[in-house]
Amino acid sequence: QKEVEQNSGPLSVPEGAIASLNCTYSDRGSQSFFWYRQYSGKSPELIMFIYSNGDKEDGRFTAQLNKASQYVSLLIRDSQPSDSATYLCAVRNTNAGKSTFGDGTTLTVKP
């Protein structure tokens, strides 16, 4: 089992729809959770980070964390073609000195 698993892609949604990206992790000691977006040929850039259970909203993006279920998700509302990219889930356990990325989910938003 991978330490951080993301829903297998590619994921395709029509413009204006909600895109749902999911991530599960195996390390119960994980404390910090991040979503990065990576356009083709570019480096990752931070979209959202979340430390506490519940929802965190920033514009069209909502991160959801459920530590009991070891699950973190990213919702993108009103998806735009410019949202087409690979989304990386990252999990960190500071006590263990461990940072782990998922394989990424490639999202395509079709006009």
Next chain:
Amino acid sequence: ETGVTQTPRHLVMGMTNKKSLKCEQHLGHNAMYWYKQSAKKPLELMFVYSLEERVENNSVPSRFSPECPNSSHLFLHLHTLQPEDSALYLCASSQGDRGLDSPLHFGNGTRLTVT
């Protein structure tokens, strides 16, 4: 110049060469990282420096040697690499109340090809 800058952007080297990758951050951060990104594989953490002290070394082969002379600069010295070391090497930095739990700011990466 702002952000995290990496040089060179592209590097082609033979297996017997010695080269170095350079990273500089202009964000006042106190932690710096080297990651490796290969095709079809997740980002792999290689090294972490916090306050110029190496705090993580994820079983990286000794042909990769990091150096952090100060909190703004990070190097990755390469020698006798193998073709499977060809990848995108990303530098990142972080800062905040949560220290190493703060989000990462990535450089544009160095695309390394070992022939």
